[in-house]
Amino acid sequence: MLVIKGGHVLGVGIADVVVDGGVIVRIGVGLAAPEVIDASGLVVLPGFVDTHRHLVQAALRGSGADLPIDVYLSDVLPRNQSMSRSEVHASVLLGAVEALNAGVTTVLDWGHVGDPAVAFEALTASGIRALFGVYPDEVHRFASSAGLVTAAVSSLGPSMSFEDSARHIALARSLGLLTTMHVNGTGVVARMADLLGPDLHFVHGNKLTDEELRLLAAAGSGLTVTPVVESVMGHGVPAYGRFSAAGGAPALGVDVVINSSADMFEQMRAALWLERLGGNDLAAASLLVSASLDGARAIGLDGSIGSLSVGKRADIVLLDGFGHLPSDLVAGGIVATAGVSDVRTVLVDGRVVKRDGVMVDHDLAALRAAVGSVARKVLA
Ligand SMILES: [Zn+2]
Helix, strand or coil: CEEEEEEEECCCEEEEEEEECCEEEEEECCCCCCEEEECCCCEEEECEEEEEECHHHHHHCCCCCCCCHHHHHHHHHHHHHHCCHHHHHHHHHHHHHHHHHCCEEEEEEECCCCCHHHHHHHHHHHCCEEEEEECCCCHHHCCCCCCCEEEEEEECCCCCCHHHHHHHHHHHHHHCCCEEEEECCCCHHHHCHHHCCCCEEEEECCCCCHHHHHHHHHHCCEEEECHHHHHHHCCCCCCHHHHHHCCCCCEECCECCCCCCCCHHHHHHHHHHHHHHCCCCCCCHHHHHHCCHHHHHHCCCCCCCCCCCCCCECCEEEECCCCCCCHHHHHHHHHHHCCHHHEEEEEECCEEEEECCEECCCCHHHHHHHCCCHHHHHHC
16 A cells, blocks of 8 residues: 655645555545655645557657658558567657656557567566457457456547448457557548447547538547648648537547657647647647547546546546645646656556656666667668
């Protein structure tokens, strides 16, 4: 049992958070436990939920700054398959540890390079909570996983073949799993109207019509916007504001670090800037909800994570640099100005994975060195 003592608990004020058995059991003042984490001067917030990431691309970080999406799909993505088993393992592990370092405690990862068992093993070794998206023909191998890493069905999406997607969704439903899929064309969601439900999760959706976004929102299906990648690679204007206006609660994802940083701060900020530029006067603090509770909801995990609530799993971030603010300004201030260097301490399922700015179980520099030759090989 441990207590996070004297921090500014987001939405509560100065309080203590007691964690026992991986679960938040009490939030209040004057609480005690055998192990004490001093949070005075820090903000205590739920871990970030990144609902769309291709972690295997961690080894290729920064290689796609000028890469349009069509060239990426036709040219770069297929070459990922040249990665060896050990390279896939090292890349996914690096990506997951970079995520943890940035306070991302849950990620929905697409395991699409080589044997998915390799990425699954790397996710498990990292200590992150993950929904591991696996193609339908392989998903039975992971469907009963019940630890921190559990399975989802990855379907490329109805822009490829409606019949295929319908089959994938039926398979996922028979296994009780989420289906996650990329979607960017117009009309594809309308065609799927009868299949929609809260166990479907779509990514991008830049070209969906307002009516299609209303269908998604009404059905409780999730939509993840990846504002940095969509802006840089030419997907179109991110659908964040339009999905909100349609009654939905957009989630946020990093997608690929070939041209986005590995943290949710940049995603929140990009969405804020794009929406404000487009005339949407949304509150900055709302992006913090997108990056946590709405993310959890978009992938069906809001019953167990996404907020600091008694009974939920203890995925918690302690953030430096905002202890000086009145409480009503903290959440917006984090969205507008926080960065990875402010992430002091991170807990996943009640276990400390980053303490006082240092990763506990992994050496980031060594993980980066281990993939030092992968980019040049894959991109050659
Ligand atoms: Zn993607």
